[in-house]
Amino acid sequence: MDKLQGIDSHIVIIGCGMSGIGAALKLTKEGFKNIKIIEATGRSGGRIKTTTFGNVIVEIGANWIHGPSKANPVFQLACEHGLLDSQAMSEENQALDVEGxxxxxxxxxxxxxxxxxxxxxxxxxxxxxxxxxxxxxxxxxxxxxxxxxxxxxxxxxxxxxxxxxxxxxxxxxxxxxxxxxxxxxxxxxxxxxxxxxxxxxxxxxTLPGLDCTFPGGYEGLIDAMMKGLPESIVSYNNPVKCVHWNWSFRGANSPEQTFPVMVECENGETVPANHVIVTVPLGYLKEHYETLINPSLPLSKVHSIQRMGFGTxxxxxxxxxxxxxxxxxxxxxxxxxxxxxxxxxxxxxxxxxxxxxxxxxxxxxxxxxxxxxxxxxxxxxxxxxxxxxxxxxxxxxxxxxxxxxxxxxxxxxxxxxSKWHSDPYTKGSYSYVAVGCSGSDIENIVQPLPLQETDTKPLQVLFAGEATHQSFYSTTHGALLSGWREADRLITHYTQSPLISQNFSSKL
Ligand SMILES: Cc1cc2nc3c(=O)[nH]c(=O)nc-3n(C[C@H](O)[C@H](O)[C@H](O)COP(=O)(O)OP(=O)(O)OC[C@H]3O[C@@H](n4cnc5c(N)ncnc54)[C@H](O)[C@@H]3O)c2cc1C
The missing domain is CATH 3.90.660.10 (Polyamine Oxidase; Chain A, domain 2)
Structure with a gap:
């Protein structure tokens, strides 16, 4: 971390699902100090949601670790936290390949x-x-x-x-x-x-490994991951209304400092930031992209958001x-x-x-x-x-x-x-590549703002979430990897361009 110049930068993560938590954990481990997760609902986990049904626990959302084997980071984490039974962790189970x-x-x-x-x-x-x-x-x-x-x-x-x-x-x-x-x-x-x-x-x-479940519930993994984050990192029941970017906002506590992004919440709260990672589900983005991001998203992103599939x-x-x-x-x-x-x-x-x-x-x-x-x-x-x-x-x-x-x-x-379509912060279950789509639509959705090929300004708004993973979309491991990817993007941003980052908080 010594090389990093950005540990003081303010990072807001929108959404406390697997991708948002994954991004926050990676950034925290790298020493970033000012991270805030803003979550619309009163809980962490998003589409990982375990509940009771009579005397038993059931999964309302994600059910299995798909392809539980070494290359699957959700499997690795679940093993590290001791959340799986011995059969799921056995070499034989990991070697079985039923191609999904x-x-x-x-x-x-x-x-x-x-x-x-x-x-x-x-x-x-x-x-x-x-x-x-x-x-x-x-x-x-x-x-x-x-x-x-x-x-x-x-x-x-x-x-x-x-x-x-x-x-x-x-x-x-x-x-x-x-x-x-x-x-x-x-x-x-x-x-x-x-x-x-x-x-x-x-x-x-697909990854090898016969799909397995969490005996104590999938949310046990979320709980274990949340323990790695500072307690007050999440602001719950706080839907974000709009991410204003490409501007110069004064910090509330330090008016001399300016920030390029400002997150405006439904309750009127405003949170200035150097970077925002948006992890809202594609279903939510499809309905709200016009008002969620200001100035509007470039057309290349809009078209890909519209084209990509998200169903129930x-x-x-x-x-x-x-x-x-x-x-x-x-x-x-x-x-x-x-x-x-x-x-x-x-x-x-x-x-x-x-x-x-x-x-x-x-x-x-x-x-x-x-x-x-x-x-x-x-x-x-x-x-x-x-x-x-x-x-x-x-x-x-x-x-x-x-x-x-x-x-x-x-x-x-x-x-x-379950009622995933009527969930106002999900609007469906998960993404698929619809007719007329290709991997480049996912690439377009991933592109951070300002678009790096047309603008030399530093990263402001980044995009993660299951729908942004090229080959594991619709899964928890896709979501986790996408969060890590955007965290890495910021880490690289500060390690590879110290000049930009040094000037960053003072100039913008
Ligand atoms: C029924 C069902 C079964 C599934 N089964 C499996 C399975 O067996 N295996 C598997 O690997 N995957 C499965 N999945 C998919 C998996 O659950 C998701 O891919 C993964 O959990 C998505 O994580 P995420 O972080 O991308 O999104 P989410 O978990 O949806 O997190 C996004 C968060 O953003 C929040 N948010 C939205 N709008 C706002 C706003 N305006 N302001 C603030 N916060 C906001 C949401 O409340 C949510 O908490 C299943 C999903 C469903 C619905």
Whole structure:
């Protein structure tokens, strides 16, 4: 740190999620002294949110460490803080590579039957092969279709004409593939795979390691990280209204000092700063970029913010007195027999929203969770579900489960649904690379202000958050790495340009 000239600079981080905390920790460790995190809500963690459900804890937001292995910094931190069980930390677990896709498991159909493994295995294999192919266009100059959905559906149609099965089996195969597309929508946090850009799809990278969870809750990691920061660093319940930059603001306590940026909060508070790291979710940025940043963002950034995808994936927790699933079952997939990916039907979202649920994951082990399922639903149907009461959702879930199991008396005891789209400071779940987007859109969003290629002034506004990571967007490790990246940008800024930084606080 001796070389650093910037330890006295005032840095404001907007948002106390994984990326904001990650940036604050790195800067604190490097000796920066004047860091403040401003958070709209009353808690740290953002989309990492653990809560109680009856007697157990569940994750409203992030669930797994995706790819828990050495290259994953969230895994590394979780290990350092002793937050994982021995199986998750084992070398075998870290070496397993399922390329982001755990195996498909039990398949229940809408006529109350379970599908045979022979049928489901071959269809799962086909889907995973096609999905693998759809990731290869990142390496080519051309994409045959604009979206992953169109590519997959065209490929499915080609295969379907070759099938020698009877009509009933063909129908079931197509229904299975429809379910797999719904699952993919949950992974991508999108309404439809028709919205996900084919050429850029392969830009998302998976890490080895079989996804693992936090026995004591994901938020335990946030708590552990927060302990590394000074206690009073966060200003909670303090939504930021506007970041004014490229100006010269006087400090409240030291009027002789001037700052290029000033953060204006909804409550009227103003916080002058040398640098601001904005980590608000892309969903929030899409709605508020016009008023959040003044002077307005350059068009290159605006267009990329508009183009990038940000959608909803919600969870529905259901608790049962007794399990109706097999003891080793991890996922219950729901196959609506009347559905096919080859028909271009516009779904009636309000009436049939529940058909968008791809299935339920079983919370394991039962000694810890009791008998709890977690349903997954993406897209407009998911957003519609947020407008319904718990009783309405519970009634629909009871109907669905009775239909698929053929058991007319199964009733969930308790229900809890996430509502990420109506969360005013998130406005959805996570980002994806939409049709028409490429990695350069992410690059544009990342570019700090003033744009360094057109302006020689020092860094003022920097951008982090999961949506700003080129290959790990939509994940907690992507969020953490993005926070570290922006912290590093500031550290480098001061280590590599001491002249700029020395003159910085006195001149601006
Ligand atoms: C349902 C769901 C399931 C998920 N599952 C997984 C998973 O299994 N594994 C995984 O790796 N990832 C998962 N994710 C994604 C993961 O949670 C996120 O990528 C990550 O937590 C994002 O961190 P972040 O810091 O970028 O954003 P956030 O955590 O959203 O933090 C941004 C913060 O900014 C605050 N903010 C917004 N506006 C303002 C304002 N105006 N003023 C001040 N503060 C503001 C917000 O309140 C928030 O606290 C999931 C997400 C969801 C929603």
């Amino acid at each position: 896709h755990p195996s498909f498991q039990s398949f229940y159909s809408s006529s109350g039957n379970k599908l045979t493994p022979e049928l489901t295995k071959s269809v799962s294999q086909l889907f995973l092969t096609l999905l693998g192919k759809s990731k290869e266009f990142i390496l080519t100059e051309k994409e045959p279709y604009p979206s992953v959905g169109e590519f997959l559906k065209k490929e499915i149609a080609k295969h379907a004409v070759e099938w020698k099965d009877d009509a009933e089996t063909k129908k079931l195969k197509l229904a299975l593939l429809t379910m797999m597309l719904k699952l993919e929508c949950c992974f991508s946090g999108t309404h439809s795979m028709d919205l996900v850009g084919l050429g850029a799809f392969g830009g998302y990278k 994936n919600n969870k529905i927790f259901l608790e049962f007195e007794e399990p109706f699933w097999e003891p080793d079952c991890e996922v219950i997939n729901l196959i609506w027999e009347d559905e096919t990916p080859l028909a271009d039907v516009k779904p009636d979202v309000n009436q049939f929203w529940m058909k968008k649920i791809f299935g339920f994951t079983v919370l394991h082990p039962p000694e810890r969770y009791g008998h709890v399922l977690c349903g997954w639903i993406a897209g407009h149907e998911s957003e519609y579900m947020e407008t319904l009461s718990d009783t309405e959702v519970k009634n629909s879930m009871t109907e669905v489960i009775r239909k698929f199991t053929g058991n007319p008396s199964i009733t969930p005891k308790r229900i809890l649904q």
